[in-house]
Amino acid sequence: MRVVIAGGGLAGLTAALRAEELGAQVTLLEKGDSPGGSFIYSSGYVWSYVDLPTFRREVPGGDASLQGLVLGRLGSCLTWLEDAGGELLARETGNPLTFGARFDPEPTISALVERLEASGGEVLTETAFETLLEDNAGRVTGVLARSSGGAREYDADAVILASGGFAGDPELVGRHIIRGPRRMLVRAHPRSTGDGFRAALQRGALASAGLDEFYGRNLPASPAEFPPEQFVEVSQLYGRYAVAINARGERYADENADWSETALTRATAHQPGLYAYYILDAAGLEGRVREQTAKVMVETARRTGGTVIEATSLTELADRLAERGVPRDAFLRTLKEYNAAIAAGESLAPPRSGQARPLRVPPFMAVKVAPSITHTVGGLAVDAGCRVLCKKDKRPIPGLYAAGVEVGGVSVGGYTSGLASALVFGNTAAESSVSGDPS
Ligand SMILES: Cc1cc2nc3c(=O)[nH]c(=O)nc-3n(C[C@H](O)[C@H](O)[C@H](O)COP(=O)(O)OP(=O)(O)OC[C@H]3O[C@@H](n4cnc5c(N)ncnc54)[C@H](O)[C@@H]3O)c2cc1C
Known part of the structure; x- marks a missing residue:
């Protein structure tokens, strides 16, 4: 045989x-x-x-x-x-x-x-x-x-x-x-x-x-650079603590749809320009995924040369994102509606699973992420x-x-x-x- x-x-x-x-x-x-x-x-x-x-x-x-x-x-x-x-x-x-x-x-x-x-x-x-x-x-x-x-x-x-x-x-x-x-x-x-x-x-x-369909992760977007040996370490697996915004300044997916964030990564692959920004506040940065905090993963993105923007207010963050092509008014409207709906316990479109918090505590961060495919x-x-x-x-x-x-x-x-x-x-x-x- x-x-x-x-x-x-x-x-x-x-x-x-x-x-x-x-x-x-x-x-x-x-x-x-x-x-x-x-x-x-x-x-x-x-x-x-x-x-x-x-x-x-x-x-x-x-x-x-x-x-x-x-x-x-x-x-x-x-x-x-x-x-x-x-x-x-x-x-x-x-x-x-x-x-x-x-x-x-x-x-x-x-x-x-x-x-x-x-x-x-x-x-x-x-x-x-x-x-x-x-x-x-x-x-x-x-x-x-x-x-x-x-x-x-x-x-x-x-x-x-x-x-x-x-x-x-x-x-x-x-x-x-x-x-x-x-x-x-x-x-x-x-x-x-x-x-x-x-x-x-x-x-x-x-x-x-x-x-x-595919399995993958959102990674720090270009100009970030990293060797394959760092694929696990650089993965940006904290969408559940963030608001994910596309190039139009809009939410596009349930950030917390599943524990592996597979649905969020798949949705990112259908956004204009094939990228997104994860928006966090100081409270979100402390969120834990297994043994890591979001803050550590954001620092890893920064270390690889990825785009990480820090601001003391959401309006300042909006100005900085506008320099990169994200419409200022749309971004601010999205965050305002998001914060108001979460605070009032109202549903969102797209929906948001689990317990979400409004983004209120400075500093505010925006991390540019891009979807990656691990396997089909x-x-x-x-x-x-x-x-x-x-x-x-x-x-x-x-x-x-x-x-x-x-x-x-x-x-x-x-x-x-x-x-x-x-x-x-x-x-x-x-x-x-x-x-x-x-x-
Ligand atoms: C960073 C990272 C972390 C991961 N972590 C986990 C985890 O913790 N748990 C988990 O379950 N999965 C994890 N995975 C996924 C897992 O590694 C893969 O699903 C699994 O290794 C796939 O095995 P495979 O043999 O089917 O395919 P592959 O590993 O892709 O192997 C296919 C092989 O075929 C070879 N090949 C391709 N074309 C040809 C050809 N024409 N002729 C001859 N050879 C060819 C390739 O060179 C390759 O060696 C992770 C993957 C990555 C990249």
């Missing part, structure tokens, strides 16, 4: 090692110069919501059977990762809505690669999967991949696509997500350019729901065995599997753990590919 895996992030490494354990001969193709994908930059929390009702409430548009798969298999897959040499940092997530564990990315990746190679698996870096090969009966029989040595075919009984979705492809992101020509910042490694997604669609695969939400439609489905008859395409971000539809309308999708779907794809396709 030969299995070829396209992509060496956590999904691909997991699928490769699990398939190898089950007796397959494995070749893992990685486009970059080393495996690891986005896991390297991540916080390392691999988690699920505590039960299905919570999962459905937090992520109502997602595929319920895939959510059930993540929930049901995560515990045993975490044990598998630990047994495979994954370096555990904590056995909890610190969030009462979720359970899971935290792994140290770099040593975990090294351990997976070492085990894979020690048991005879082949890891080929700087080798990019390009297209799927198939026989006359429509069964996937391998891949064509390219390295500096040229193009080469790799035969396989099963191919697992784990190339991480299309966050790094401006054309696909523009078409499906932003619906325009601008470029969204990429908060991930840049190599997931939709290679697996496109190749599968070309073979007749069915796309999942949620192609227009839509991708390939799969069954509960991670078999990629055919658009024509909704049946599995023989020999073709997907794992990680490549599996679409799990987190439509909310946020779920990308690392859990990598770990659980990586294990599942390996197991179903080795056990064979359903008849």
